[in-house]
Amino acid sequence: MRAFATLVDRLTYTRSRNAKLDLIADYLRTTPDPDRGWALAALTGALDFPAVKSSTIRNLLTERVDPVLYTLSRDYVGDTAETASLLWPAPEGEDPSDEPSLSEVVDLLRAMTRSTVLTELPKLLDRLDANGRYALLKFATGAMRIGVSARLARVAFAQAFDVSVDEVEEYWHGVEPPYPTLFAWAAEGAPPPRTDLVPLFRPFMLAHPLDETVVSMDDYAAEWKWDGIRVQLVHINGETRVYSRSGDDISATFPEMAEALDFPAVLDGELLVRGSHQGGEEGGAASFNALQQRLGRKTVSKKMLREAPAFVRLYDVMIRDGEDLRELGWAERREHLELLMDRLDPKRFDLSRLIEADSFEDLATIREGARDDAIEGVMLKRRDSPYIAGRKVGLWYKWKRDPLLIDCVLMYAQRGSGKRSSFYSDFTFGCWDGDPDKGADLLPVGKAYFGFTDDELKWLDRHVRQNTVNRFGPVRETDKSLVLEIAFDSVHESKRHKSGLAMRFPRINRIRQDKPAHEADRIAALKALVRD
């Protein structure tokens, strides 16, 4: 527990992404199994001990400390777990040799129930010092909030053992804490964890912004970029899972899709909901707002399923009947995909239509003319491109529709004024100054305080409050996990910001809960949009 507590403590005070990666990697290399696996689970948010809640901690404390003094302390410190770790009366005759290991902590926490937690948790707290108590309470409540995303932890894992992060992502969904097979593979060269029996997530192939590039339509195929959420449907061994872009399992949110695929395959497409026809030519996708109603729900009502049923507009096929097609060129995969349509329920699947354009100029005209709200832009895919995880230059491009759009990460929020003064409604967001997996940091690029609906504002306000990692007067720094699609009129060079850029009329176009932060755009992408 001491090594983990030290790690948590040092991560708290470390700002640079690189230094965080080093700290975690070092810990993972030097800590024995299964403790390091439990720590990795904690850092990736994979642990849940239902008996321990924030309210449990508060109750434990107010049994031991005057409630007024507790409240004054809690208000000052700003965090229940930290307040408790500091206020906990140190036991008589501390015995450091009695400190539990992380795996012993896991065993004890798992055995706790809501009726035993009030007697068992104190015994555990009594065996730790203030740092240990803090780490324990963060660990037990599953809210580490030390500026480490699940992705960062996995990148650190890859770095620790010098394995590819894409492979780690691929195996991740097939392993359970404390990940013995994953560590055996990465640290000792054992065969990788089996992936053939579980419906695993495969990292998506992603596109670069087109910017000034001009491509030949002989080499590239064009299709619409639909305004839904990118999903991957995986069926294996009788089970189907729906994964979001970040690899989150969202099958429970879209049960109709989980039922719709019944043969072994991995498909890549855009999840949309049916609704009032927005003028597009294909099967009536509703606007993103309609889809938003269904996102983030753990269960779905019958009414929702009836009124806003989901379907997937397919872009690609990665695996079919157990055969991995990812090495094939895009054109070949497209043929396989078209052949597949007969085996799929047309209520739940359609095919993303290709745009017939003779030339790039022709394509530009067609793109300008597109008026369907569900169209976000155009995708250009090299006809011979294999399906490669991540964002490889020259293979796929996205050509977003005007206004200019860019995906940023929420960094800070401040309360608004007037009737918004009780909400965090002024948002500062940033882009990466390089490859986030190689230690790049976020640099603020702009500030926006409009563009969202009242409901979205409420949502954002809650997000800010629940994901604050730091406060500076009226400003809260968030954990930088949320992607915001920012629309703006233009962007200019500016000396005022560290990024060297200033946007004109930035507004929050959309909250991208589906997009992981490391996939937000880079400064270079924004810089490429400078027109003066």
Add this chain to the structure above:
Amino acid sequence: MPIKPAPDFSWIKPDPHGIFVEPCNAWIDPSKPVETALVTHGHADHARGGHGAVFATRETLAIMDLRYGGAGRDVMIPMREPVDIGGGVTATYFPAGHVLGSAQILLEHAGERVVVTGDYKRRPDPTCEPFEVVPCDIFITEATFGLPVFKHPPIAGEMRKLLDAREQRPEGCVAVGAYALGKAQRVICELRRAGYDEPIYLHGALEKMCALYEELGVPLGELRSATGIKKDELKGQIVLCPPSALNDRWSRRLPDPVTAMASGWMRVRQRARQRNVELPLVISDHCDWDELTQTITEVDPAETWVTHGREEALLRWCQLNQRRARALAMVGYEDEDD
């Protein structure tokens, strides 16, 4: 425990600008210029410039001279010697253990005793005389760390952290933010006590105060200026600077520094992170919660007045322990010198 009867004490008047002692027309630690000021210690929020006469210990006067220039009508008060300050009031200065020269002031008038602590601590500090418990009727205390979350750890452990950080970084250095008066010299002395005898590098803003400490008999070992030397010379070294220098341009001259800060606030993560501190060192020149409450218990006054800090929690503690207490709404005392 029955509450003791409330004393009268109409001769001593708490004012937002300081404690006013009416019979002799004198102020204690006033935050505005006055004719006669009794100053507890040299921190800027207690010792201001511009007074007529200043009554203080030899060390405090020397510190004020350094900061404000010679003030003219200074009266040097030796520790533990009662001094008649007029109007039938006697003042006696006792060590407060806060910084070099820091004193609590005992005021006696018509058989009534009031102690004004200024700032104080109970932990041993090699740079100053330890706090003494002075029995009194009214105990006027600070409450800078007046919340039960504040518990200062033993200083040896914090020194260990600092020395470990230095050892782990032979190509970099450790920059320690420490207040120029008191904290910096205490950190230096504690480093020496921990067996560290390398030269310690100083930001320009600390040099004069360190020299004054040495002059006043507090040996600090070899000190060097961090100004105007090659970056390479600072590799593997400990550099002390005022906290404000940690995040400003000055720190660019340091080779790959770890940012450390020596302050009682470092106990709370949020406070440390707000200041971009990477290595928080919980070292305070004030009492922690247990020491504040223990001191009130030992002094056992009829009434406790709280000047500045987190007075709400301390008043609550007094209430829970059946002690008469009140908060004085003082202005101008900051957390400057924690």
